[in-house]
Amino acid sequence: MFVKFTKNQQNILEFLKQLKGEITAQDLHMNLKEKDFKIGLATVYRTLKYLHLQGIIQERITPNGESLYELIKDSHHHHLNCVNCGRSSLLKEDFCPINKQLTNWCASQNFKLYYHTLEFFGLCEHCQNEVNKANLSN
Amino acid sequence: MFVKFTKNQQNILEFLKQLKGEITAQDLHMNLKEKDFKIGLATVYRTLKYLHLQGIIQERITPNGESLYELIKDSHHHHLNCVNCGRSSLLKEDFCPINKQLTNWCASQNFKLYYHTLEFFGLCEHCQNEVNKANLSN
DNA sequence: ATAAGTGCAAAGTCTTTGCAGATGT
């Protein structure tokens, strides 16, 4: 996978394997530093980009513009994303409308499918009132 | 919808109505300037944010990190996104796996659903060879 | 008259890049 397999790469991959859920590049960097691994933020970004390119991890960008990464697994989640507060809540695990027919269709396009994201956007319960008060001076 | 309905707001909304497809904030700004509308980039960003908050337009963030906006319509597209070159290609128009059952489920969560995005990530035909040569020095 | 909207420039945030030095095979 990697051309060399350095300590940094091992540490990142190991961390992602242990991780339940998603993490930002910056949080991942902090976590590794806290474990006394010496690693630069740029290396974290470079490694995540490479892992993404290789189809090992997936990326999801939140309404706040944060990139979240996690290993690609068989089981995955989709989210309800509030366009006001930016919070995401998980959809029940077994919900996923992607069927084999579609997967096959991607293959027929010579597109090598790594993963998909399905995200719902709107207002969470709390924000529905807030938004009525919004204007362009906010 | 807007508290006031200024020339800027009218111009942006009119432009989005004419537009087929998606556009970035910066391109939208350029287009309006070319039509000799005097408007600041910040105003474009503020207006798009407000329209998004109100559920008038939707946002999609590409693998390159660009935010693309368009009016929410009944018909919509999903995309195949190449994680290498970042190009997106449209899925056939009639494909959408989201059913009424799911829509109802969102409602039952007191989540006010505006729109959804469903995106597929992987390698386009052209990039499948390229990626084999990739390493962390790139 | 007043709150809402605006333009500009500055600031903020996340991410990428150039380069010299370190590392794995």
Next chain:
DNA sequence: ACATCTGCAAAGACTTTGCACTTAT
């Protein structure tokens, strides 16, 4: 030995914000 990988600091890109001025109602 050599290309790959790394850290650091600088650069880059996009977006947001503060503030004084303008505009719509």
